[in-house]
Amino acid sequence: MDLKKLHCFIRVAESGSFTQAALILDQSQSLVSRQVRQLEVELQQTLLQRNGRGVTLTAAGRRLLDHGKGILRQVEVAEQALKNIDGIHKGKVNVGMTPTLGKLLTVDLVTAFFAEYPDSSLSIAENLTYWIQKRLILGELDIALLYNPAPSAYLNYQLLWTEKLCLIVPSDFSDNTVNSIALHEIINYPLIMPGGRHMIRHLVEIECTRHGIVPNVVIEIDAIPSLLLLVKKGFGYAILPANALNGVGQVDGLKALPIEPALMNRVVLATSSQRTLTPLAKKTIEILQSGIISMGYNLN
Template sequence: MDLRQLECFIYVAELGSFTQAAMVLDVGQPALSRQVRRLEVELRQTLFYRNGRGVSLTEAGKRLLAHGRTIQMQFEHARHDVEDSRGSPLGRVTIGFPYAVGRALTAPFVKAFRARYPKASLCITEGLTIHLYEWLLSGRIDIALLHDPVPSPSLDIQPIREDDLLLLGYRKPRQAAVGSPIPLRKVAELPLIMPCRPHSLRMMIETRLANMGLKPTIVLDVDSVASIVKLVSEGEGYAIATQHAIAASDDQDHLQSRRIIAPRMSSVLAMATSAERPLTTLVQRTCELFHEVLPVSAGKDN
Protein backbone atom coordinates (compact mmCIF):
# COMPACT_ATOMS: atom_id res chain seq x y z
CA MET A 1 0.00 0.00 0.00
CA ASP A 2 1.33 3.46 -0.86
CA LEU A 3 0.07 7.00 -0.34
CA ARG A 4 -1.02 7.38 -3.96
CA GLN A 5 -3.23 4.31 -3.77
CA LEU A 6 -4.67 5.56 -0.49
CA GLU A 7 -5.35 9.00 -1.96
CA CYS A 8 -7.16 7.48 -4.92
CA PHE A 9 -9.26 5.30 -2.63
CA ILE A 10 -10.20 8.25 -0.38
CA TYR A 11 -11.34 10.41 -3.29
CA VAL A 12 -13.47 7.63 -4.76
CA ALA A 13 -14.97 6.91 -1.33
CA GLU A 14 -15.80 10.55 -0.57
CA LEU A 15 -17.19 11.35 -4.03
CA GLY A 16 -18.96 8.01 -4.47
CA SER A 17 -17.84 7.81 -8.09
CA PHE A 18 -14.75 6.71 -10.03
CA THR A 19 -15.64 9.19 -12.78
CA GLN A 20 -15.81 12.21 -10.48
CA ALA A 21 -12.70 11.15 -8.56
CA ALA A 22 -10.75 10.79 -11.82
CA MET A 23 -11.75 14.33 -12.82
CA VAL A 24 -10.69 15.81 -9.48
CA LEU A 25 -7.38 13.92 -9.48
CA ASP A 26 -6.84 14.70 -13.18
CA VAL A 27 -6.11 11.08 -14.10
CA GLY A 28 -7.74 8.64 -16.48
CA GLN A 29 -10.50 6.50 -15.01
CA PRO A 30 -8.77 3.21 -16.05
CA ALA A 31 -5.59 4.28 -14.21
CA LEU A 32 -7.64 5.22 -11.13
CA SER A 33 -9.46 1.88 -11.21
CA ARG A 34 -6.13 0.04 -11.40
CA GLN A 35 -4.83 1.86 -8.31
CA VAL A 36 -7.90 0.92 -6.29
CA ARG A 37 -7.87 -2.64 -7.62
CA ARG A 38 -4.23 -3.08 -6.56
CA LEU A 39 -5.21 -1.92 -3.10
CA GLU A 40 -8.05 -4.45 -2.96
CA VAL A 41 -5.73 -7.25 -4.11
CA GLU A 42 -3.08 -6.33 -1.55
CA LEU A 43 -5.62 -6.18 1.28
CA ARG A 44 -7.56 -9.18 -0.05
CA GLN A 45 -10.77 -7.27 0.55
CA THR A 46 -13.46 -5.74 -1.65
CA LEU A 47 -13.58 -2.05 -0.76
CA PHE A 48 -16.53 -0.89 -2.87
CA TYR A 49 -19.95 -2.06 -3.95
CA ARG A 50 -20.39 -1.10 -7.60
CA ASN A 51 -23.85 -0.09 -8.82
CA GLY A 52 -25.44 1.93 -11.60
CA ARG A 53 -25.37 5.15 -9.56
CA GLY A 54 -21.71 4.91 -8.54
CA VAL A 55 -20.04 3.13 -5.64
CA SER A 56 -20.57 2.68 -1.91
CA LEU A 57 -18.20 1.40 0.74
CA THR A 58 -18.15 -2.14 2.05
CA GLU A 59 -17.50 -2.66 5.76
CA ALA A 60 -13.81 -3.17 4.96
CA GLY A 61 -13.87 0.02 2.93
CA LYS A 62 -15.38 1.99 5.80
CA ARG A 63 -12.63 0.82 8.13
CA LEU A 64 -9.92 1.67 5.62
CA LEU A 65 -11.40 5.15 5.04
CA ALA A 66 -11.21 5.94 8.76
CA HIS A 67 -7.56 4.87 8.87
CA GLY A 68 -6.78 6.46 5.53
CA ARG A 69 -7.93 9.92 6.54
CA THR A 70 -5.77 9.76 9.65
CA ILE A 71 -2.72 8.55 7.69
CA GLN A 72 -3.21 11.25 5.07
CA MET A 73 -3.50 13.96 7.71
CA GLN A 74 -0.45 12.70 9.60
CA PHE A 75 1.60 12.69 6.39
CA GLU A 76 0.59 16.28 5.64
CA HIS A 77 1.41 17.28 9.22
CA ALA A 78 4.83 15.64 9.01
CA ARG A 79 5.65 17.33 5.71
CA HIS A 80 4.58 20.77 6.88
CA ASP A 81 6.25 20.37 10.26
CA VAL A 82 9.61 19.78 8.58
CA GLU A 83 9.02 22.73 6.26
CA ASP A 84 8.05 24.92 9.23
CA SER A 85 11.60 24.72 10.56
CA ARG A 86 12.61 27.19 7.85
CA GLY A 87 10.42 30.04 9.10
CA SER A 88 6.74 30.96 9.51
CA PRO A 89 4.55 27.86 10.03
CA LEU A 90 2.95 26.39 6.92
CA GLY A 91 0.22 23.85 6.42
CA ARG A 92 -3.34 23.61 7.64
CA VAL A 93 -4.93 23.47 11.08
CA THR A 94 -8.53 22.44 11.70
CA ILE A 95 -10.34 23.71 14.80
CA GLY A 96 -13.68 22.68 16.26
CA PHE A 97 -15.79 25.17 18.22
CA PRO A 98 -18.98 24.61 20.22
CA TYR A 99 -21.82 26.45 18.47
CA ALA A 100 -22.28 29.43 20.81
CA VAL A 101 -18.55 29.95 21.30
CA GLY A 102 -17.95 29.68 17.57
CA ARG A 103 -20.15 32.61 16.70
CA ALA A 104 -18.57 34.85 19.33
CA LEU A 105 -14.96 33.79 18.73
CA THR A 106 -14.57 32.98 15.03
CA ALA A 107 -14.12 36.52 13.66
CA PRO A 108 -11.52 37.78 16.17
CA PHE A 109 -9.61 34.50 16.09
CA VAL A 110 -9.47 34.36 12.28
CA LYS A 111 -8.16 37.93 12.15
CA ALA A 112 -5.45 37.16 14.70
CA PHE A 113 -4.50 33.90 12.98
CA ARG A 114 -4.19 35.43 9.51
CA ALA A 115 -2.12 38.31 10.82
CA ARG A 116 0.23 35.99 12.74
CA TYR A 117 0.52 33.10 10.25
CA PRO A 118 -0.14 34.44 6.74
CA LYS A 119 1.33 31.37 5.00
CA ALA A 120 -0.86 28.86 6.86
CA SER A 121 -4.47 27.88 6.19
CA LEU A 122 -7.22 27.59 8.78
CA CYS A 123 -10.37 25.48 8.77
CA ILE A 124 -13.07 26.01 11.40
CA THR A 125 -15.99 23.69 12.06
CA GLU A 126 -18.72 23.82 14.71
CA GLY A 127 -20.49 21.05 16.56
CA LEU A 128 -21.76 19.68 19.84
CA THR A 129 -19.13 18.83 22.43
CA ILE A 130 -19.75 15.09 22.02
CA HIS A 131 -19.11 15.36 18.26
CA LEU A 132 -16.00 17.50 18.77
CA TYR A 133 -14.65 14.72 21.01
CA GLU A 134 -15.18 12.15 18.27
CA TRP A 135 -13.66 14.34 15.55
CA LEU A 136 -10.60 15.06 17.67
CA LEU A 137 -10.01 11.39 18.48
CA SER A 138 -10.45 10.36 14.83
CA GLY A 139 -8.05 13.03 13.57
CA ARG A 140 -10.69 14.98 11.67
CA ILE A 141 -9.79 18.11 13.66
CA ASP A 142 -6.54 19.17 15.35
CA ILE A 143 -7.85 21.34 18.19
CA ALA A 144 -11.21 21.47 19.93
CA LEU A 145 -12.73 23.87 22.42
CA LEU A 146 -14.84 21.79 24.78
CA HIS A 147 -17.33 22.63 27.49
CA ASP A 148 -16.68 20.74 30.74
CA PRO A 149 -14.57 17.99 29.13
CA VAL A 150 -14.32 14.58 30.75
CA PRO A 151 -10.65 13.64 31.38
CA SER A 152 -9.33 11.16 28.83
CA PRO A 153 -5.88 9.54 28.44
CA SER A 154 -6.27 10.12 24.69
CA LEU A 155 -6.52 13.91 25.04
CA ASP A 156 -4.39 16.73 26.39
CA ILE A 157 -6.83 19.18 27.99
CA GLN A 158 -6.02 22.72 29.11
CA PRO A 159 -8.74 24.73 30.91
CA ILE A 160 -8.93 28.22 29.44
CA ARG A 161 -11.69 29.97 31.34
CA GLU A 162 -14.66 29.42 33.61
CA ASP A 163 -18.04 31.07 33.01
CA ASP A 164 -21.05 31.37 35.28
CA LEU A 165 -24.12 29.48 34.12
CA LEU A 166 -27.10 31.75 33.67
CA LEU A 167 -30.83 31.23 33.51
CA LEU A 168 -32.13 32.77 30.31
CA GLY A 169 -35.74 33.87 30.11
CA TYR A 170 -38.02 36.06 28.02
CA ARG A 171 -37.41 39.74 28.71
CA LYS A 172 -40.63 41.70 29.09
CA PRO A 173 -40.90 45.37 28.07
CA ARG A 174 -39.07 47.73 30.45
CA GLN A 175 -37.54 44.73 32.24
CA ALA A 176 -33.82 44.79 33.04
CA ALA A 177 -31.46 42.72 30.89
CA VAL A 178 -29.90 41.24 34.03
CA GLY A 179 -32.20 40.00 36.75
CA SER A 180 -31.56 38.99 40.35
CA PRO A 181 -29.75 35.70 41.10
CA ILE A 182 -31.95 32.61 41.31
CA PRO A 183 -31.39 29.44 43.39
CA LEU A 184 -30.94 26.21 41.45
CA ARG A 185 -33.87 24.72 43.34
CA LYS A 186 -36.15 27.35 41.79
CA VAL A 187 -34.66 26.79 38.34
CA ALA A 188 -35.75 23.13 38.53
CA GLU A 189 -39.38 24.25 38.76
CA LEU A 190 -39.29 26.29 35.54
CA PRO A 191 -40.14 24.93 32.06
CA LEU A 192 -36.68 24.36 30.60
CA ILE A 193 -35.55 23.97 27.01
CA MET A 194 -32.36 21.90 27.04
CA PRO A 195 -30.02 20.00 24.72
CA CYS A 196 -30.59 16.27 24.39
CA ARG A 197 -28.57 13.73 26.32
CA PRO A 198 -25.62 13.17 26.45
CA HIS A 199 -24.87 16.89 26.05
CA SER A 200 -22.42 17.91 28.78
CA LEU A 201 -24.61 20.75 30.08
CA ARG A 202 -27.69 18.53 30.27
CA MET A 203 -25.79 15.86 32.19
CA MET A 204 -24.28 18.41 34.57
CA ILE A 205 -27.65 19.96 35.44
CA GLU A 206 -29.39 16.61 35.89
CA THR A 207 -26.57 15.29 38.09
CA ARG A 208 -26.45 18.39 40.28
CA LEU A 209 -30.23 18.38 40.77
CA ALA A 210 -30.26 14.63 41.45
CA ASN A 211 -27.80 15.24 44.28
CA MET A 212 -30.40 17.63 45.71
CA GLY A 213 -33.19 15.08 45.26
CA LEU A 214 -34.69 17.06 42.35
CA LYS A 215 -35.31 16.70 38.63
CA PRO A 216 -35.42 19.46 36.00
CA THR A 217 -38.73 20.30 34.35
CA ILE A 218 -37.76 19.84 30.71
CA VAL A 219 -40.45 20.77 28.19
CA LEU A 220 -38.36 20.67 25.00
CA ASP A 221 -35.21 18.83 23.88
CA VAL A 222 -33.37 20.88 21.25
CA ASP A 223 -29.81 20.15 20.07
CA SER A 224 -29.11 23.67 18.81
CA VAL A 225 -27.97 26.52 21.04
CA ALA A 226 -29.19 29.11 18.54
CA SER A 227 -32.64 27.49 18.36
CA ILE A 228 -32.87 27.20 22.14
CA VAL A 229 -32.07 30.89 22.62
CA LYS A 230 -34.52 31.84 19.87
CA LEU A 231 -37.30 29.88 21.56
CA VAL A 232 -36.52 31.54 24.88
CA SER A 233 -36.64 34.99 23.26
CA GLU A 234 -40.15 34.17 22.04
CA GLY A 235 -41.35 33.12 25.49
CA GLU A 236 -41.47 29.35 24.92
CA GLY A 237 -39.49 28.48 28.04
CA TYR A 238 -36.22 29.01 29.90
CA ALA A 239 -32.68 27.88 29.17
CA ILE A 240 -29.41 27.45 31.02
CA ALA A 241 -26.35 28.77 29.21
CA THR A 242 -23.24 30.93 29.47
CA GLN A 243 -22.92 34.55 28.41
CA HIS A 244 -21.60 33.33 25.05
CA ALA A 245 -25.11 32.17 24.10
CA ILE A 246 -26.49 35.67 24.66
CA ALA A 247 -23.60 37.33 22.85
CA ALA A 248 -24.19 35.09 19.84
CA SER A 249 -27.93 35.83 19.68
CA ASP A 250 -29.67 38.35 17.43
CA ASP A 251 -32.49 38.59 19.99
CA GLN A 252 -30.63 40.04 22.98
CA ASP A 253 -33.31 42.71 23.48
CA HIS A 254 -35.77 39.92 24.29
CA LEU A 255 -33.57 38.02 26.74
CA GLN A 256 -33.03 38.36 30.46
CA SER A 257 -30.22 36.57 32.26
CA ARG A 258 -30.05 35.60 35.94
CA ARG A 259 -27.02 34.09 37.63
CA ILE A 260 -27.70 30.67 39.16
CA ILE A 261 -26.77 30.34 42.84
CA ALA A 262 -27.15 27.96 45.78
CA PRO A 263 -25.04 26.40 44.48
CA ARG A 264 -23.22 28.59 41.97
CA MET A 265 -23.10 26.83 38.62
CA SER A 266 -20.30 27.31 36.12
CA SER A 267 -19.00 25.84 32.88
CA VAL A 268 -15.33 25.33 32.08
CA LEU A 269 -14.19 26.01 28.53
CA ALA A 270 -11.08 24.00 27.73
CA MET A 271 -8.79 23.49 24.77
CA ALA A 272 -8.07 19.89 23.78
CA THR A 273 -5.59 18.23 21.45
CA SER A 274 -4.74 14.59 20.79
CA ALA A 275 -2.32 12.95 23.21
CA GLU A 276 -1.73 10.15 20.70
CA ARG A 277 -0.51 12.17 17.72
CA PRO A 278 2.47 14.54 17.61
CA LEU A 279 1.49 18.19 17.24
CA THR A 280 2.90 20.13 14.33
CA THR A 281 4.53 23.48 14.89
CA LEU A 282 1.44 25.18 13.45
CA VAL A 283 -0.91 23.38 15.84
CA GLN A 284 1.30 24.27 18.81
CA ARG A 285 1.42 27.93 17.77
CA THR A 286 -2.35 27.97 17.24
CA CYS A 287 -2.87 26.67 20.78
CA GLU A 288 -0.70 29.52 22.08
CA LEU A 289 -2.74 32.01 20.07
CA PHE A 290 -5.94 30.84 21.77
CA HIS A 291 -4.58 31.93 25.14
CA GLU A 292 -3.93 35.39 23.71
CA VAL A 293 -7.19 35.89 21.85
CA LEU A 294 -9.85 34.16 23.94
CA PRO A 295 -9.69 36.31 27.09
CA VAL A 296 -9.92 39.48 25.00
CA SER A 297 -12.89 38.22 22.98
CA ALA A 298 -14.65 36.78 26.02
CA GLY A 299 -14.21 39.98 27.94
CA LYS A 300 -16.43 41.80 25.45
CA ASP A 301 -19.21 39.34 26.14
CA ASN A 302 -19.23 39.68 29.90
Protein backbone atom coordinates in the same frame (compact mmCIF):
# COMPACT_ATOMS: atom_id res chain seq x y z
CA MET B 1 0.14 1.23 1.91
CA ASP B 2 0.18 3.53 -1.12
CA LEU B 3 -0.95 7.00 0.01
CA LYS B 4 -2.29 7.87 -3.45
CA LYS B 5 -4.55 4.82 -3.37
CA LEU B 6 -5.63 5.69 0.18
CA HIS B 7 -6.44 9.25 -0.89
CA CYS B 8 -8.41 7.88 -3.83
CA PHE B 9 -10.38 5.52 -1.58
CA ILE B 10 -11.24 8.35 0.83
CA ARG B 11 -12.59 10.50 -2.00
CA VAL B 12 -14.78 7.64 -3.25
CA ALA B 13 -16.00 6.88 0.29
CA GLU B 14 -16.84 10.51 1.04
CA SER B 15 -18.58 11.18 -2.28
CA GLY B 16 -20.34 7.80 -2.40
CA SER B 17 -19.58 7.50 -6.09
CA PHE B 18 -16.67 6.58 -8.37
CA THR B 19 -17.95 9.14 -10.87
CA GLN B 20 -17.93 12.01 -8.37
CA ALA B 21 -14.56 10.97 -6.97
CA ALA B 22 -13.08 10.91 -10.47
CA LEU B 23 -14.29 14.48 -11.05
CA ILE B 24 -12.83 15.66 -7.73
CA LEU B 25 -9.50 13.93 -8.39
CA ASP B 26 -9.44 14.92 -12.07
CA GLN B 27 -8.80 11.31 -13.05
CA SER B 28 -10.62 8.82 -15.23
CA GLN B 29 -13.24 6.70 -13.51
CA SER B 30 -11.46 3.52 -14.60
CA LEU B 31 -8.22 4.68 -12.96
CA VAL B 32 -10.03 5.53 -9.71
CA SER B 33 -11.77 2.16 -9.70
CA ARG B 34 -8.50 0.35 -10.40
CA GLN B 35 -6.65 2.09 -7.56
CA VAL B 36 -9.37 1.26 -5.04
CA ARG B 37 -9.44 -2.34 -6.21
CA GLN B 38 -5.65 -2.59 -5.86
CA LEU B 39 -5.93 -1.25 -2.32
CA GLU B 40 -8.55 -3.89 -1.50
CA VAL B 41 -6.23 -6.59 -2.83
CA GLU B 42 -3.28 -5.27 -0.82
CA LEU B 43 -5.34 -5.17 2.38
CA GLN B 44 -7.20 -8.39 1.61
CA GLN B 45 -10.46 -6.66 2.53
CA THR B 46 -13.56 -5.56 0.65
CA LEU B 47 -13.81 -1.85 1.40
CA LEU B 48 -16.79 -0.83 -0.73
CA GLN B 49 -20.04 -2.43 -1.81
CA ARG B 50 -20.86 -1.41 -5.37
CA ASN B 51 -24.49 -0.92 -6.35
CA GLY B 52 -26.50 0.84 -9.03
CA ARG B 53 -26.71 4.05 -7.02
CA GLY B 54 -23.02 4.27 -6.13
CA VAL B 55 -21.06 2.70 -3.28
CA THR B 56 -21.49 2.05 0.43
CA LEU B 57 -18.78 1.32 2.97
CA THR B 58 -18.25 -2.11 4.45
CA ALA B 59 -17.22 -2.45 8.09
CA ALA B 60 -13.58 -2.63 6.95
CA GLY B 61 -14.12 0.40 4.75
CA ARG B 62 -15.53 2.45 7.62
CA ARG B 63 -12.57 1.51 9.79
CA LEU B 64 -10.07 2.45 7.07
CA LEU B 65 -11.87 5.74 6.38
CA ASP B 66 -11.58 6.74 10.04
CA HIS B 67 -7.88 5.88 10.24
CA GLY B 68 -7.05 6.96 6.70
CA LYS B 69 -8.03 10.57 7.27
CA GLY B 70 -5.72 10.70 10.27
CA ILE B 71 -2.88 9.11 8.28
CA LEU B 72 -3.13 11.68 5.49
CA ARG B 73 -3.38 14.48 8.04
CA GLN B 74 -0.18 13.28 9.72
CA VAL B 75 1.61 13.20 6.38
CA GLU B 76 0.48 16.79 5.83
CA VAL B 77 1.78 17.73 9.29
CA ALA B 78 5.15 16.11 8.55
CA GLU B 79 5.43 17.98 5.26
CA GLN B 80 4.64 21.26 7.03
CA ALA B 81 7.25 20.59 9.70
CA LEU B 82 9.93 20.00 7.07
CA LYS B 83 8.95 23.09 5.09
CA ASN B 84 9.08 25.22 8.23
CA ILE B 85 12.28 23.77 9.65
CA ASP B 86 13.90 27.21 9.62
CA GLY B 87 10.87 28.98 11.05
CA ILE B 88 7.09 29.35 10.72
CA HIS B 89 6.26 30.53 7.22
CA LYS B 90 3.18 28.75 5.99
CA GLY B 91 1.00 25.75 6.70
CA LYS B 92 -2.50 24.76 7.73
CA VAL B 93 -4.11 24.39 11.14
CA ASN B 94 -7.38 22.55 11.77
CA VAL B 95 -9.35 23.78 14.78
CA GLY B 96 -12.60 22.37 16.17
CA MET B 97 -14.94 23.95 18.70
CA THR B 98 -18.51 23.94 19.89
CA PRO B 99 -20.90 26.34 18.10
CA THR B 100 -21.32 28.52 21.20
CA LEU B 101 -17.56 28.92 21.53
CA GLY B 102 -17.30 29.45 17.78
CA LYS B 103 -19.76 32.35 17.98
CA LEU B 104 -17.61 33.85 20.70
CA LEU B 105 -14.08 33.20 19.40
CA THR B 106 -13.98 32.57 15.64
CA VAL B 107 -13.87 36.13 14.28
CA ASP B 108 -11.09 37.22 16.65
CA LEU B 109 -9.13 34.02 15.99
CA VAL B 110 -9.30 34.41 12.21
CA THR B 111 -8.40 38.11 12.40
CA ALA B 112 -5.35 37.56 14.62
CA PHE B 113 -4.21 34.41 12.80
CA PHE B 114 -4.06 35.98 9.34
CA ALA B 115 -2.58 39.21 10.67
CA GLU B 116 0.40 37.16 11.83
CA TYR B 117 0.47 34.34 9.26
CA PRO B 118 -1.03 35.65 6.00
CA ASP B 119 0.47 32.84 3.91
CA SER B 120 -1.03 30.07 6.04
CA SER B 121 -4.53 28.61 6.06
CA LEU B 122 -6.99 27.90 8.84
CA SER B 123 -9.85 25.40 8.97
CA ILE B 124 -12.50 25.72 11.69
CA ALA B 125 -15.06 22.98 12.34
CA GLU B 126 -18.03 23.53 14.64
CA ASN B 127 -19.97 20.67 16.19
CA LEU B 128 -20.91 19.12 19.52
CA THR B 129 -18.07 18.20 21.88
CA TYR B 130 -18.65 14.47 21.23
CA TRP B 131 -17.99 14.80 17.49
CA ILE B 132 -15.15 17.32 17.77
CA GLN B 133 -13.42 15.07 20.31
CA LYS B 134 -13.78 12.08 17.97
CA ARG B 135 -12.29 14.00 15.03
CA LEU B 136 -9.37 15.11 17.19
CA ILE B 137 -8.63 11.52 18.21
CA LEU B 138 -8.77 10.42 14.56
CA GLY B 139 -6.21 13.05 13.60
CA GLU B 140 -8.52 15.24 11.54
CA LEU B 141 -8.05 18.20 13.89
CA ASP B 142 -4.99 19.71 15.56
CA ILE B 143 -6.70 21.70 18.33
CA ALA B 144 -10.14 21.53 19.92
CA LEU B 145 -12.11 23.67 22.35
CA LEU B 146 -14.59 21.51 24.24
CA TYR B 147 -17.20 21.56 26.98
CA ASN B 148 -16.69 19.07 29.84
CA PRO B 149 -15.01 16.41 27.66
CA ALA B 150 -14.91 12.76 28.68
CA PRO B 151 -11.49 11.48 29.81
CA SER B 152 -9.37 10.00 27.02
CA ALA B 153 -5.90 8.45 26.99
CA TYR B 154 -5.52 9.79 23.45
CA LEU B 155 -5.91 13.46 24.38
CA ASN B 156 -4.21 16.10 26.48
CA TYR B 157 -6.49 18.58 28.23
CA GLN B 158 -5.85 22.10 29.47
CA LEU B 159 -8.61 23.77 31.48
CA LEU B 160 -9.11 27.27 30.07
CA TRP B 161 -11.86 28.61 32.30
CA THR B 162 -14.96 27.63 34.24
CA GLU B 163 -18.26 29.46 33.99
CA LYS B 164 -21.63 29.38 35.70
CA LEU B 165 -24.61 28.05 33.81
CA CYS B 166 -27.59 30.39 33.74
CA LEU B 167 -31.29 30.30 33.05
CA ILE B 168 -31.72 32.24 29.81
CA VAL B 169 -34.94 34.26 29.94
CA PRO B 170 -36.59 37.16 28.04
CA SER B 171 -35.46 40.61 29.19
CA ASP B 172 -38.93 41.35 30.60
CA PHE B 173 -38.89 38.21 32.78
CA SER B 174 -40.24 39.01 36.28
CA ASP B 175 -38.66 42.21 37.56
CA ASN B 176 -35.15 43.50 38.01
CA THR B 177 -35.05 42.35 41.64
CA VAL B 178 -34.62 38.72 40.49
CA ASN B 179 -30.87 38.26 39.94
CA SER B 180 -30.60 34.47 40.17
CA ILE B 181 -32.66 31.28 40.10
CA ALA B 182 -32.56 28.50 42.68
CA LEU B 183 -31.79 25.12 41.17
CA HIS B 184 -34.85 23.52 42.77
CA GLU B 185 -37.04 26.08 40.98
CA ILE B 186 -35.90 24.84 37.55
CA ILE B 187 -38.77 22.32 37.52
CA ASN B 188 -41.18 25.26 37.25
CA TYR B 189 -39.83 26.34 33.85
CA PRO B 190 -40.41 24.59 30.50
CA LEU B 191 -36.93 24.18 29.06
CA ILE B 192 -35.59 24.34 25.52
CA MET B 193 -32.35 22.36 25.60
CA PRO B 194 -29.78 20.81 23.26
CA GLY B 195 -30.05 17.06 22.66
CA GLY B 196 -28.61 14.34 24.86
CA ARG B 197 -25.15 14.33 23.23
CA HIS B 198 -24.59 17.99 24.13
CA MET B 199 -22.23 18.17 27.11
CA ILE B 200 -24.10 21.07 28.76
CA ARG B 201 -27.31 19.03 28.61
CA HIS B 202 -25.38 16.11 30.10
CA LEU B 203 -24.03 18.31 32.91
CA VAL B 204 -27.48 19.73 33.70
CA GLU B 205 -29.05 16.27 33.88
CA ILE B 206 -26.30 14.94 36.16
CA GLU B 207 -26.62 17.87 38.58
CA CYS B 208 -30.43 17.76 38.56
CA THR B 209 -30.38 14.03 39.30
CA ARG B 210 -27.92 14.63 42.13
CA HIS B 211 -30.39 17.11 43.67
CA GLY B 212 -33.46 14.94 43.02
CA ILE B 213 -34.81 17.22 40.29
CA VAL B 214 -36.30 16.23 36.93
CA PRO B 215 -36.02 19.12 34.43
CA ASN B 216 -39.06 19.76 32.24
CA VAL B 217 -37.54 19.68 28.74
CA VAL B 218 -40.27 20.49 26.19
CA ILE B 219 -38.14 21.18 23.09
CA GLU B 220 -34.76 19.76 22.04
CA ILE B 221 -32.65 21.67 19.52
CA ASP B 222 -28.87 21.62 19.02
CA ALA B 223 -28.60 24.90 17.08
CA ILE B 224 -28.02 27.51 19.78
CA PRO B 225 -29.08 30.57 17.70
CA SER B 226 -32.43 28.90 16.93
CA LEU B 227 -32.77 27.83 20.55
CA LEU B 228 -32.29 31.42 21.72
CA LEU B 229 -34.83 32.72 19.22
CA LEU B 230 -37.38 30.26 20.61
CA VAL B 231 -36.71 31.55 24.12
CA LYS B 232 -37.21 35.11 22.89
CA LYS B 233 -40.52 34.08 21.27
CA GLY B 234 -41.74 32.68 24.59
CA PHE B 235 -41.66 28.94 23.88
CA GLY B 236 -39.61 28.21 26.99
CA TYR B 237 -36.32 28.89 28.75
CA ALA B 238 -32.77 27.60 28.29
CA ILE B 239 -29.83 26.66 30.51
CA LEU B 240 -26.58 27.87 28.95
CA PRO B 241 -23.48 29.90 29.82
CA ALA B 242 -24.10 33.65 29.86
CA ASN B 243 -21.65 34.06 26.96
CA ALA B 244 -24.14 32.25 24.70
CA LEU B 245 -25.78 35.68 24.44
CA ASN B 246 -22.57 37.29 23.16
CA GLY B 247 -20.56 37.16 19.96
CA VAL B 248 -21.60 36.92 16.33
CA GLY B 249 -25.32 36.53 15.72
CA GLN B 250 -26.28 37.48 19.26
CA VAL B 251 -29.99 37.61 20.04
CA ASP B 252 -31.21 40.79 21.73
CA GLY B 253 -34.03 40.81 24.26
CA LEU B 254 -32.63 38.07 26.50
CA LYS B 255 -30.80 37.98 29.81
CA ALA B 256 -28.97 35.36 31.86
CA LEU B 257 -29.85 34.56 35.49
CA PRO B 258 -27.17 32.51 37.33
CA ILE B 259 -28.40 29.26 38.86
CA GLU B 260 -27.72 28.68 42.57
CA PRO B 261 -26.07 26.53 43.77
CA ALA B 262 -23.77 27.06 40.82
CA LEU B 263 -23.64 24.61 37.93
CA MET B 264 -20.07 25.02 36.65
CA ASN B 265 -19.26 24.44 32.99
CA ARG B 266 -15.64 23.62 32.08
CA VAL B 267 -14.11 24.98 28.86
CA VAL B 268 -11.14 22.84 27.86
CA LEU B 269 -8.44 23.06 25.20
CA ALA B 270 -7.61 19.61 23.84
CA THR B 271 -4.75 18.29 21.71
CA SER B 272 -3.64 14.80 20.76
CA SER B 273 -1.37 12.91 23.13
CA GLN B 274 -0.32 10.70 20.20
CA ARG B 275 0.88 13.36 17.76
CA THR B 276 3.26 16.30 17.92
CA LEU B 277 1.84 19.74 17.26
CA THR B 278 3.36 21.75 14.43
CA PRO B 279 4.97 25.09 15.33
CA LEU B 280 2.05 26.81 13.60
CA ALA B 281 -0.49 24.88 15.69
CA LYS B 282 1.38 25.89 18.86
CA LYS B 283 1.27 29.52 17.76
CA THR B 284 -2.45 29.17 17.06
CA ILE B 285 -2.98 28.04 20.66
CA GLU B 286 -1.12 31.15 21.83
CA ILE B 287 -3.36 33.31 19.63
CA LEU B 288 -6.45 31.64 21.09
CA GLN B 289 -5.24 32.13 24.64
CA SER B 290 -4.39 35.80 24.05
CA GLY B 291 -7.82 36.39 22.53
CA ILE B 292 -9.56 34.71 25.46
CA ILE B 293 -7.61 36.84 27.96
CA SER B 294 -8.45 40.02 26.03
CA MET B 295 -12.14 39.14 26.41
CA GLY B 296 -11.76 39.28 30.18
CA TYR B 297 -11.43 35.59 31.02
CA ASN B 298 -8.86 34.45 33.57
CA LEU B 299 -7.17 31.36 32.20
CA ASN B 300 -6.69 28.56 34.74
